[in-house]
Amino acid sequence: MLTAIIALASIALLFSLGLAIAARAFAVKVDPRIEAIEDALPGANCGGCGLPGCSELAKRIAEGKADVDACPAGGEFVAHEIAKVLGIEFTGGGITKVALVLCGGDDQVAAKRFYYNGIYDCASAALLFGGDKACSYGCLGLATCADVCPFGAIDMLPSGLAVVNPEKCTGCTKCVAACPKGIIKMVPIDKKVHILCSSHDKGGKVRKICKVGCIGCLRCVKEAPEGAITMEDNLAVVQYEVDLPEAVVETCPMDTIVVGGVGVEGVSGERKKAAGGEG
Amino acid sequence: MSRLLLIIISAVLVNNFVLMRFLGICPFLGVSRRLKTAAGMSGAVLFVMTMASVVTWLIYRYILTPFHLVYLQTVTFILVIASLVQLVELALQKLSPALYKALGIYLPLITTNCAVLGVSVLNIQKEYTLLETTIFGFGAALGFGLAMFLFAGLRERIDLCDTPLPFRGTAIALVTAGLLSLAFMGFTGMVKL
Numbered sequence: 001m002l003t004a005i006i007a008l009a010s011i012a013l014l015f016s017l018g019l020a021i022a023a024r025a026f027a028v029k030v031d032p033r034i035e036a037i038e039d040a041l042p043g044a045n046c047g048g049c050g051l052p053g054c055s056e057l058a059k060r061i062a063e064g065k066a067d068v069d070a071c072p073a074g075g076e077f078v079a080h081e082i083a084k085v086l087g088i089e090f091t092g093g094g095i096t097k098v099a100l101v102l103c104g105g106d107d108q109v110a111a112k113r114f115y116y117n118g119i120y121d122c123a124s125a126a127l128l129f130g131g132d133k134a135c136s137y138g139c140l141g142l143a144t145c146a147d148v149c150p151f152g153a154i155d156m157l158p159s160g161l162a163v164v165n166p167e168k169c170t171g172c173t174k175c176v177a178a179c180p181k182g183i184i185k186m187v188p189i190d191k192k193v194h195i196l197c198s199s200h201d202k203g204g205k206v207r208k209i210c211k212v213g214c215i216g217c218l219r220c221v222k223e224a225p226e227g228a229i230t231m232e233d234n235l236a237v238v239q240y241e242v243d244l245p246e247a248v249v250e251t252c253p254m255d256t257i258v259v260g261g262v263g264v265e266g267v268s269g270e271r272k273k274a275a276g277g278e279g
Numbered sequence: 280m281s282r283l284l285l286i287i288i289s290a291v292l293v294n295n296f297v298l299m300r301f302l303g304i305c306p307f308l309g310v311s312r313r314l315k316t317a318a319g320m321s322g323a324v325l326f327v328m329t330m331a332s333v334v335t336w337l338i339y340r341y342i343l344t345p346f347h348l349v350y351l352q353t354v355t356f357i358l359v360i361a362s363l364v365q366l367v368e369l370a371l372q373k374l375s376p377a378l379y380k381a382l383g384i385y386l387p388l389i390t391t392n393c394a395v396l397g398v399s400v401l402n403i404q405k406e407y408t409l410l411e412t413t414i415f416g417f418g419a420a421l422g423f424g425l426a427m428f429l430f431a432g433l434r435e436r437i438d439l440c441d442t443p444l445p446f447r448g449t450a451i452a453l454v455t456a457g458l459l460s461l462a463f464m465g466f467t468g469m470v471k472l
Contacts, residue, residue: 003346011338011355015362022366026373 033085034062040081041071044150048072048172061086072096073151073170097186098169099153099176103139104196104256106159109211110138121147126180134209137181137199145175145184192260193244195220200233212256219251283414286407289470290418296394297426298456298463303394306385307426308452312438317431319378321424323371323386325417327363328395332416334359335399336409356399357390364390394423430459 038058045053049070051060060066061082068090069079075096083090116125116132122144125131131140141160153168154175164175166189176184183198195214199206203215216234228242236256238244249257296302303324310320335356343349368386371379379386389395398419402412433455442451 004348004351007342007346007348008351008355008358011342012358015358019362019365019369022369026369028373028376 031059031062034058036085037061037082040074040078040085042073042078042170044073044172046073046150046170046172046174048170048174073172075170096189097171098166098189099164099171099173099184100166100187100194101139101145101162101164101179102183102185102194102196102198103137103161103181104212104258105133105135105138105210106141106157106161108159110135110213111209123178123180131181135199135201135206135213137183137197137201138210139183140181144180145178148174148178150174188240191238191240191244193238193246193248193257195229195236195238195257197235197256200235202234206254212254214256215254217253219253220248220257223251224248283411285470286411286414287418287421290415291422291425292463293466293468293470295422295426295463295466296397296419297423298460299466300394300397302397303392303423305388306392307423307430308449308456309385309388310382311427311431311434311452313381314428314431314435316378316381317427318424319375319382320385321420321427323367323382324389324392324395324423325420326367327360327389328398328420328423329413329416330363331356331360331395332398332402332412332419333409334363336402336407336412339403340409352400352403353396356396360392360395360399361390394419426459430456433459 034055035058038055041054041058043054047053049057049066049072051057051066054071057066057070061068061070068082068086068088069076071078071082074081076090079090111134112132113129113134114132116128118124118128120142122131122140122142125140125142130136131138133140139161141156141162143154143156143162145162146154146156150172151168151170153165153170155163155165157163162184164184171186173186176182176186181198187194196212197210197214199210199213201213203217206213206215214234214236216231216236218231218236220236221229221231224244225242227239228244229236229238229248231237246259249259251257290296294300297304297307306320306324310316338355338359339349339352343351343355364387367389368379371382371386398416402415405415407415434452437451437455446454
């Protein structure tokens with residue numbers, strides 16, 4: 001027993017000595033600014049910058065390979081903090097983009113094809129004939145995007161629709177990647193007029209399955225300034241580079257176009273109005 | 280001499296550690312996405328395996344056997360392997376930060392790589408001499424490297440192909456690994472040691 005302990009301990013001691021010498025020989029000097037920058041970053045490791053994590057971005061910024069405002073989640077505040085660490089001036093800051101679910105068809109207005117009784121996850125539901133929604137482009141409402149959001153910015157309406165809260169959204173684009181339907185898009189936060197539909201189906205089919213889907217009637221395209229709304233394969237799409245007056249909302253016969261409808265209240269408010277109008 | 284050559288051929292082709300003995304599958308699947316990382320991993324494993332074979336053999340022969348401590352074999356061998364991996368990690372971090380980054384978690388995972396421990400234990404089981412042990416460890420690592428290279432090359436090509444959706448990612452990788460193993464079945468029985 002004693003020999004066993006002594007033998008193992010001496011072997012371990014020998015190896016640890018060897019490692020200690022190696023650690024000295026191969027010591028790597030680390031830039032102290034990297035740690036300071038990492039402290040300034042949000043630390044959610046959301047991957048919004050396109051890098052594996054915050055520490056990786058901190059390294060890039062310290063090396064000068066990334067800009068101080070490279071963190072989309074941190075925004076201007078973090079950019080200022082990082083600029084302070086690096087001892088440089090941070091000027092300006094672009095328009096931030098937030099995620100938007102391009103679908104307004106909750107369970108009250110959009111039809112279902114069958115009763116889905118599987119795993120509560122959009123990716124899983126999408127594998128089964130593209131999900132239970134009659135519209136093959138619509139939000140499945142099983143909260144896959146809300147689950148991946150590191151900032152809790154996505155709310156699930158009880159009626160089965162994901163809605164991004166632009167005030168909490170940091171633009172990390174995790175939900176964009178997670179949505180199996182690919183209907184979450186990044187939009188400039190200062191634009192308020194949105195077309196909440198992703199359906200490329202023909203008007204007749206949309207009418208049958210969804211009360212708020214784009215039927216491709218072209219009214220908004222004609223009413224809006226040149227190039228502000230374009231038709232892409234039976235779907236009207238807002239081109240956010242061009243200013244779009246709010247009046248264009250009135251032209252839509254399906255109430256697909258909403259103003260400020262990015263927030264939860266905004267959408268449900270619009271919905272109520274639409275329902276009231278019909279009744 | 281011919282025996283040494285046979286040991287190498289046996290370790291590389293006939294009893295390939297990854298494809299025939301089923302050892303070291305984790306890095307085989309984990310870092311075989313790109314040829315470059317596969318090469319780095321093979322290099323690291325080559326160093327650790329050869330060194331571990333020699334050191335564990337020496338410890339077994341000159342410490343464990345004389346003191347009747349053979350029952351400490353596993354724990355001692357793991358200690359040796361863990362230290363060697365730590366050494367490789369320190370060296371890589373200094374000498375090639377890019378490779379260190381690319382290997383990621385799979386580098387410290389060599390510690391628990393069954394291929395490395397497998398070589399050390401097989402050396403003892405087969406009662407090899409020190410020279411044979413060195414050759415066997417080296418050959419086993421070469422076999423691991425060969426499997427890594429073949430597989431990484433295949434995966435790089437698969438990435439360029441239009442793979443059916445349900446097969447994408449790990450599924451097609453595992454199917455390919457199975458077929459690769461099937462090909463190595465052809466060497467069965469070529470060398471008897």
